[in-house]
Amino acid sequence: MTTNPTPQxxxxxxxxxxxxxxxxxxxxxxxxxWDETDIDIKITHCSVCSSDLSTLRSSWSPAEYPCCVGHExxxxxxxxGSGVTNGISVGDRVAVGPxxxxxxxxxxxxxxxxxxxxxxxxxxxxxxxxxxxxxxxKSFGGFGRYHRAPxxxxxxxxDGLPSAYAAPMMCAGLTTYSALxxxxxxxxxxxxxxxxxxLGHFGILWAKALGAxxxxxxxxxxxxxxxxxxxxxxxxxxxxxxxDWAAAHKMTLDLLICTVSSSQMPIESYxxxxxxxxxxxxxxxxxxxxxxxxxxxxxSRSAKVAGSFIGAPHEIREMxxxxxxxxxxxxxxxxxxxxxxxxIVDMAKGAARYRYLRHPRYLILPKIHYKTNILTCAxxxxxxxxxxxxxxxxxxxxxxxxxxxxxxxxxxxxAMSIQQIPKPTPSAGQALIKIKAFGLNRMDLLQREGLYPLxxxxxxxxxxxxxxxxxxxNASAECAFKVGDAVFGLAxxxxxxxxxxxxxxxxxxxxxxxxxxxxxxxxxxxxxxxxALHIIGQFQPGRSVxxxxxxxxxxxxxxxxxxxxxxxxIYATAGSQEKCDFLVNELGVTAAFNYKTQDWAAxxxxxxxxxxxxxxxxARDGRIVLxxxxxxxxxxxxxxIGGLLFKRLRVEGSTLRSRELEYQRKLRDSMVExxxxxxxxxxxxxxxxxxxxFTEIVQAHKLLESNQTRGKLACVI
Numbered sequence: 001m002t003t004n005p006t007p008q009x010x011x012x013x014x015x016x017x018x019x020x021x022x023x024x025x026x027x028x029x030x031x032x033x034w035d036e037t038d039i040d041i042k043i044t045h046c047s048v049c050s051s052d053l054s055t056l057r058s059s060w061s062p063a064e065y066p067c068c069v070g071h072e073x074x075x076x077x078x079x080x081g082s083g084v085t086n087g088i089s090v091g092d093r094v095a096v097g098p099x100x101x102x103x104x105x106x107x108x109x110x111x112x113x114x115x116x117x118x119x120x121x122x123x124x125x126x127x128x129x130x131x132x133x134x135x136x137x138k139s140f141g142g143f144g145r146y147h148r149a150p151x152x153x154x155x156x157x158x159d160g161l162p163s164a165y166a167a168p169m170m171c172a173g174l175t176t177y178s179a180l181x182x183x184x185x186x187x188x189x190x191x192x193x194x195x196x197x198x199l200g201h202f203g204i205l206w207a208k209a210l211g212a213x214x215x216x217x218x219x220x221x222x223x224x225x226x227x228x229x230x231x232x233x234x235x236x237x238x239x240x241x242x243x244d245w246a247a248a249h250k251m252t253l254d255l256l257i258c259t260v261s262s263s264q265m266p267i268e269s270y271x272x273x274x275x276x277x278x279x280x281x282x283x284x285x286x287x288x289x290x291x292x293x294x295x296x297x298x299x300s301r302s303a304k305v306a307g308s309f310i311g312a313p314h315e316i317r318e319m320x321x322x323x324x325x326x327x328x329x330x331x332x333x334x335x336x337x338x339x340x341x342x343x344i345v346d347m348a349k350g351a352a353r354y355r356y357l358r359h360p361r362y363l364i365l366p367k368i369h370y371k372t373n374i375l376t377c378a379x380x381x382x383x384x385x386x387x388x389x390x391x392x393x394x395x396x397x398x399x400x401x402x403x404x405x406x407x408x409x410x411x412x413x414x415a416m417s418i419q420q421i422p423k424p425t426p427s428a429g430q431a432l433i434k435i436k437a438f439g440l441n442r443m444d445l446l447q448r449e450g451l452y453p454l455x456x457x458x459x460x461x462x463x464x465x466x467x468x469x470x471x472x473x474n475a476s477a478e479c480a481f482k483v484g485d486a487v488f489g490l491a492x493x494x495x496x497x498x499x500x501x502x503x504x505x506x507x508x509x510x511x512x513x514x515x516x517x518x519x520x521x522x523x524x525x526x527x528x529x530x531x532a533l534h535i536i537g538q539f540q541p542g543r544s545v546x547x548x549x550x551x552x553x554x555x556x557x558x559x560x561x562x563x564x565x566x567x568x569x570i571y572a573t574a575g576s577q578e579k580c581d582f583l584v585n586e587l588g589v590t591a592a593f594n595y596k597t598q599d600w601a602a603x604x605x606x607x608x609x610x611x612x613x614x615x616x617x618x619a620r621d622g623r624i625v626l627x628x629x630x631x632x633x634x635x636x637x638x639x640x641i642g643g644l645l646f647k648r649l650r651v652e653g654s655t656l657r658s659r660e661l662e663y664q665r666k667l668r669d670s671m672v673e674x675x676x677x678x679x680x681x682x683x684x685x686x687x688x689x690x691x692x693x694f695t696e697i698v699q700a701h702k703l704l705e706s707n708q709t710r711g712k713l714a715c716v717i
Contacts (some may be wrong), residue, residue: 096154116312402498489502
């Protein structure tokens with residue numbers, strides 16, 4: 001019996017430090033093992049970055065040879081895994097930057113990954129080349145024909161942005177964009193850019209696009225003055241030609257972005273240019289030490305020195321869209337792939353103009369005599385069949401949809417807005433749903449604030465439950481759903497949008513007896529309540545149940561389930577008398593207690609004759625199931641947990657979203673069997689307190705945050 005050989009990619013490989021001298025060798029290499037969350041890209045463009053030279057030389061640390069560099073990649077998606085959830089499909093024009101992976105909370109909670117700052121992951125960050133994935137596989141870059149990358153770090157290139165412009169934005173552009181936006185660049189700000197090379201020219205472009213009041217270009221000599229002005233600089237400083245430059249610009253700048261790296265740079269002169277509360281941000285990665293300076297220069301200005309490293313996924317999307325909106329045009333020099341060795345040598349000499357770019361069809365070398373410290377190179381086919389590659393000015397038509405986006409990746413309710421994002425395409429076993437309504441959940445608030453670690457398969461868009469109609473299906477003929485079916489369902493995320501892709505095993509046919517809004521509020525709450533009561537709590541008829549926060553949507557479902565299945569008594573707590581009355585009068589609980597005005601534990605012991613804080617009232621051999629920690633994750637000082645022992649209690653926490661798909665499918669099937677018939681005949685009720693238009697998502701979140709609701713909130717599109 002024979003097996004298929006491991007597929008091989010080909011590219012320019014460095015085998016030792018001399019490869020940076022133009023001695024890379026074209027040859028095969030083995031990409032990372034395919035995962036269904038991966039995307040294979042046919043490369044059309046890849047810029048050359050100074051990091052490529054440093055890596056080939058082993059300047060920062062020993063390179064793991066053979067090494068294929070290049071981390072400013074643009075190409076066409078040729079293979080998309082079934083687990084890809086970011087909407088990218090075969091044929092889309094996509095881009096990859098210097099980061100290929102992060103831990104994404106796969107090894108426990110990572111504050112950086114959970115808060116949308118994956119570029120600062122310290123658990124496991126994988127570079128696009130010369131790195132190792134969690135699996136142990138090696139990463140290879142873009143100086144080749146194809147590139148394989150985890151989809152979390154693959155980005156759709158917007159229409160209107162040529163590939164030749166998008167490629168250098170993925171590192172040089174991103175590094176400057178992130179440093180500027182994270183440090184307050186915008187209207188009314190005076191910004192200085194130190195070093196007018198590949199990074200610096202992007203710094204000027206972005207600062208102007210972001211609305212800076214004044215942009216000052218700073219270089220050693222005046223030979224780049226004309227270029228800086230053409231890029232948009234308002235002033236130019238030549239530090240080696242003007243002895244009084246520091247005095248002339250003392251306390252005039254709010255922000256200084258330093259793209260150069262030298263132990264000899266005049267750091268103290270730079271710091272004197274900062275205004276009160278100003279910031280000096282170092283983004284050029286030095287191969288030597290940072291120069292010393294007097295701390296008093298910071299203290300006297302309340303200033304700070306900061307660093308910035310590439311950028312986060314949400315910043316990449318924002319940056320690419322800003323480039324389209326503001327018509328940002330980087331200066332690039334295009335060269336064929338077969339000249340890759342010559343290109344890196346020229347870059348080392350500073351013989352390119354801001355960026356070299358490799359392109360598959362033609363060669364453009366405008367004004368090569370200009371100097372720079374970063375370049376970009378474009379691919380030329382090594383063999384004639386490469387002529388079938390898409391040219392860089394070929395624009396792939398891409399569908400878009402409206403979705404709720406959180407500015408900066410996290411923030412308060414007011415940070416949300418409705419923006420255009422790529423419309424997803426269903427992979428194998430999935431359906432595309434046109435959303436009619438979606439439900440709001442507490443986890444949405446936490447995700448918006450950057451406090452909810454997303455599972456790896458979850459998109460950045462919030463929302464896990466929805467109702468709508470089937471738009472298309474990518475499944476077998478035996479699939480129970482067809483185009484036009486009315487459905488509701490549960491997803492890992494993405495419901496705050498006009499469309500969503502979801503596994504068909506998580507869809508349910510919507511009964512005519514319930515509305516779109518009610519259907520959208522069923523999946524998360526009823527499945528969570530059923531899981532807590534039956535699977536974790538192991539409820540049996542004749543037992544008593546206490547539901548904390550009884551007026552919450554999950555508790556409302558759980559109370560109805562416990563009542564229908566023969567609970568001896570059902571108790572609940574709530575934060576207002578109005579909610580307690582609702583629980584008794586409308587849901588029929590045995591008793592409800594206001595935890596803000598009553599000693600609910602003492603009250604429950606009274607009504608149960610002492611048979612059963614949670615530990616005190618629990619009966620012997622009882623079970624405590626934790627579904628949320630809205631009041632915090634730490635116990636008060638002095639809490640006595642001795643009752644866990646002598647009462648033989650079991651305490652267990654659970655979430656639903658982090659569960660594997662197969663587990664969720666089983667819960668969905670149980671809901672269809674036990675809950676859906678009772679929803680249809682009216683035994684179970686879906687309590688929807690208020691319905692908002694999609695455009696009022698900010699108001700909806702603020703109401704949910706107020707803790708004044710009983711039951712669900714929904715939005716309609």
